[in-house]
Amino acid sequence: MGRNFFILFCLAAFSCFGTDLFDEMSLEEKVGQVLMVHVLGDETSEEAKRLVQGVKVGGIIYYNWANGLTPPLQVKKLSTGLQELARKNRSGLPLLIAADQEGGIVARLQEGFSIFPGNRALAATGDADLAEKAAFAMGEELRAVGVNMNLAPVVDVNCNPRNPVIGVRSFGGDAETVAAFGKKALDGYKQAQVIATLKHFPGHGDVGVDSHEDLPVVYKSQKELEKVELFPFAALALEAEAIMTAHLLVPALDPQHCSTLSQKTLNYLRETIGFQGVIVSDSLVMKGVLTKCSSVDEAAIKALEAGCDLLILGGRLLTEDLQNVELTADDIERVHSSIVKAIKEGRLSEERLDQAVKRVLALKKSSIKEAPFEDLSKAVRTKKHLALAEKIASSSLEVIEKNGGRISQLREKKVCVIAPSLLQDVLSKSSLLGIGKSTGVYFFKGLNPSDAEIEAAKKEAEFADVVLICSYNAWKSPSAIELTTSLLEMDKPSIVLVVRDPLDSSLFPQVDLIIQSFSPTLPSMQAMYDRLIKK
Numbered sequence: 001m002g003r004n005f006f007i008l009f010c011l012a013a014f015s016c017f018g019t020d021l022f023d024e025m026s027l028e029e030k031v032g033q034v035l036m037v038h039v040l041g042d043e044t045s046e047e048a049k050r051l052v053q054g055v056k057v058g059g060i061i062y063y064n065w066a067n068g069l070t071p072p073l074q075v076k077k078l079s080t081g082l083q084e085l086a087r088k089n090r091s092g093l094p095l096l097i098a099a100d101q102e103g104g105i106v107a108r109l110q111e112g113f114s115i116f117p118g119n120r121a122l123a124a125t126g127d128a129d130l131a132e133k134a135a136f137a138m139g140e141e142l143r144a145v146g147v148n149m150n151l152a153p154v155v156d157v158n159c160n161p162r163n164p165v166i167g168v169r170s171f172g173g174d175a176e177t178v179a180a181f182g183k184k185a186l187d188g189y190k191q192a193q194v195i196a197t198l199k200h201f202p203g204h205g206d207v208g209v210d211s212h213e214d215l216p217v218v219y220k221s222q223k224e225l226e227k228v229e230l231f232p233f234a235a236l237a238l239e240a241e242a243i244m245t246a247h248l249l250v251p252a253l254d255p256q257h258c259s260t261l262s263q264k265t266l267n268y269l270r271e272t273i274g275f276q277g278v279i280v281s282d283s284l285v286m287k288g289v290l291t292k293c294s295s296v297d298e299a300a301i302k303a304l305e306a307g308c309d310l311l312i313l314g315g316r317l318l319t320e321d322l323q324n325v326e327l328t329a330d331d332i333e334r335v336h337s338s339i340v341k342a343i344k345e346g347r348l349s350e351e352r353l354d355q356a357v358k359r360v361l362a363l364k365k366s367s368i369k370e371a372p373f374e375d376l377s378k379a380v381r382t383k384k385h386l387a388l389a390e391k392i393a394s395s396s397l398e399v400i401e402k403n404g405g406r407i408s409q410l411r412e413k414k415v416c417v418i419a420p421s422l423l424q425d426v427l428s429k430s431s432l433l434g435i436g437k438s439t440g441v442y443f444f445k446g447l448n449p450s451d452a453e454i455e456a457a458k459k460e461a462e463f464a465d466v467v468l469i470c471s472y473n474a475w476k477s478p479s480a481i482e483l484t485t486s487l488l489e490m491d492k493p494s495i496v497l498v499v500r501d502p503l504d505s506s507l508f509p510q511v512d513l514i515i516q517s518f519s520p521t522l523p524s525m526q527a528m529y530d531r532l533i534k535k
Contacts (some may be wrong), residue, residue: 007320025043027350029091029337032056036098036280037332038314042068044081047329049391049415052085052095055336057097058360061314062108062147066326068437069099069367071178072145072380078372094368095363096195098149101138102169105500113141117519119154120168120502121396123181124518130392131171132184132191134215137385139192144379148368149195151244151280153185156205157233162475165210167501175231182232186239193369196282198236200246201269202259203229211247215258217385222252229271230361231498237275241363244280245308247288249535257306258292259283261299266307270403280361281308283315285327294395296327305337305348309356390475397531400505400514406493407466408535416440416464418457418487420447420472420480423499423520427470428523436530440464447477454483461487468495471504472520481507497528 026031036059039048049055052255060082062069069075076417086095087458089139099108104118116138122131135153142150157178158170171181182198189196202225202466226234233243245260254262260281269275282289284299293299300311313335316326327335373379415436419427421443427433433441442460444453467487474480483493488494488510496511498504499520515531517524 011350021093021276022358025091025137025357027343027353028336028340029056030353031336031343033058033093033360034309034311034353034356034470035059035332035336036061036094036096036306036310036312036314038063038066038084038326039429040066042074043087046084049085050329050399051332052082053089056091056334057150057332058093058351058364059098059310061151061312062097063314065316069109072112072141072376073107074110074157074258075145075147076376077387083146085487094148094364096149096270096364097147097161097370098151098197098438099142099147101142101147101271102152102154102167103134103138104424105523106169107337109141109145109147112381114138114381114389115208115521116389117393117396117517117521117522117524118168119171119181120518121524122160122173123393124516125392125395127148127395128181128184128416130388130395131181132188133187133388135185136192136197137188137288137388139189139196140200141380141385143194143369144370144371144373144376147194149197149242150189151199152189153182153198154200155179155182155198156200156203156235156246157228158205160188160206160208161501161503162290163205163207163423164476165207165212165254167473168202175228179232179235182236182523183239193367195240195241195363195367197244198240199244201233201246201486202246202248202250202253202265203233204246204248205229207248211282211386212286213288215247215288217249218249220250220252225250225252231273232268232460234273237269237273240275240277240516241367242278242280242310243275244282245303247282247286252271260289260308261292261302261306263306270307277308278363279307280310281312283312283387285313285315296331297335300335301339301348302341304356305352309359335511343381348363386499389521390527393517393519393521393527394530396518396524398502399531400516402514403512404535407495410435410466410532410535412437412441413465413466414438414463416442416461417468417470418442418444418483420449421445422447423472424469424519425524426522429522430531432468432525435529444483447472448479449483450479454479454486457483458486458490461490461492464492466493466495468497470497470499470507473500473504474507475503479485495532499524533535
């Protein structure tokens with residue numbers, strides 16, 4: 001059984017594309033199929049044509065900065081146009097069109113779409129069925145606009161509260177809880193007929209470094225990993241169609257190579273865990289993987305050689321010399337040519353490429369479905385979806401009362417709201433900025449307020465009966481902690497809304513009332529308002 005059985009299965013699965021399709025593909029066409037790239041523009045362009053019909057890439061990944069992604073009709077037209085380009089290729093193979101739509105702090109499709117709280121908020125409800133319903137709703141909206149692959153759910157176990165990259169994107173710090181909620185999320189996406197992608201293998205939950213910026217190292221034994229980080233992947237692998245790698249160094253699995261580039265690590269996923277679906281690399285423009293490679297071209301060759309089947313070349317480079325510079329069509333063509341050259345020169349075996357292509361084609365055959373809704377209003381931002389998001393947000397709130405008796409009848413009080421500017425848009429759409437009889441508002445820039453901003457916030461709060469502070473990962477910022485502490489020292493009735501990592505709740509013992517939402521989304525902001533006005 002094993003690998004040979006799976007290859008036979010893949011070959012049998014190609015009937016809808018033509019039984020001789022794989023045998024007729026050129027080396028260049030095969031290499032194209034294992035590449036997932038971004039294109040610039042909110043509609044199909046010459047660049048898109050060059051990549052889809054020239055390079056014959058197998059997939060497209062959407063980003064807000066590259067594709068607009070608003071309103072839903074624009075996304076649908078873009079997806080339709082890209083698929084039309086693909087259909088005109090000799091093979092006629094459809095594209096995998098993917099997005100990171102995790103919910104919460106990572107959601108590419110926002111304006112005009114339903115906004116859902118993220119995974120940590122879902123877990124805080126204690127109801128795993130809500131994870132299934134949320135995934136179904138998000139999947140239904142994705143499929144309606146032509147996105148057939150979601151790079152979600154996150155099943156990293158966030159066992160390090162100071163994790164700089166996962167945090168509330170995870171269902172939490174308990175492996176069994178993560179697996180249970182991850183299972184329900186997979187079920188929801190399957191019902192919506194959208195490909196789900198478990199991420200980030202072998203587990204990004206116990207790191208102190210963001211892999212966008214450097215290569216994290218996880219110092220745990222294999223036995224420890226199997227109890228925590230690897231547990232959700234082992235529990236869910238046989239039900240998943242795709243698993244994304246993490247750019248991590250995990251010495252217990254491979255002391256030399258980053259997981260994305262590690263044949264030992266990916267063989268563990270294949271042979272020990274038993275996963276036979278598509279292994280997707282995390283973006284190969286991230287610094288975590290480029291610390292071990294001289295170029296994106298080299299990273300692509302090594303990732304394919306190690307066992308990745310689909311290589312993501314989307315996103316912006318974050319190396320020291322190239323900040324926020326995206327790969328161009330020229331770059332994609334060069335990476336494609338570099339892989340072709342590596343195979344022709346014998347550095348990379350064509351057999352390894354063939355395995356990857358067969359898995360990608362099998363995934364397309366089994367899982368790409370036409371969008372069922374001509375009328376987007378029947379699938380996107382429906383009353384049912386909005387009500388579900390509100391229910392999750394309300395059910396996820398955790399209230400910590402230290403001296404809650406000082407907080408009452410806010411509608412009759414003068415309230416001062418202090419928050420970082422990145423929350424300005426979502427707060428303005430909620431009712432929180434009108435919570436009091438009169439409400440003063442002060443936004444400080446970024447997440448690290450200056451001394452002048454701290455003094456300005458205190459001055460704004462002088463008139464207030466109640467001070468309401470929105471805390472957004474203050475644990476990362478001494479000056480944000482100083483701002484909140486200074487406001488609390490004014491000895492006014494005080495509320496701290498912890499809208500992201502719950503670690504902030506432990507920083508301010510003198511506050512009267514804390515509400516944790518685990519999600520800085522509009523439904524969660526509104527749920528906190530609703531909870532406060534009941535006091």
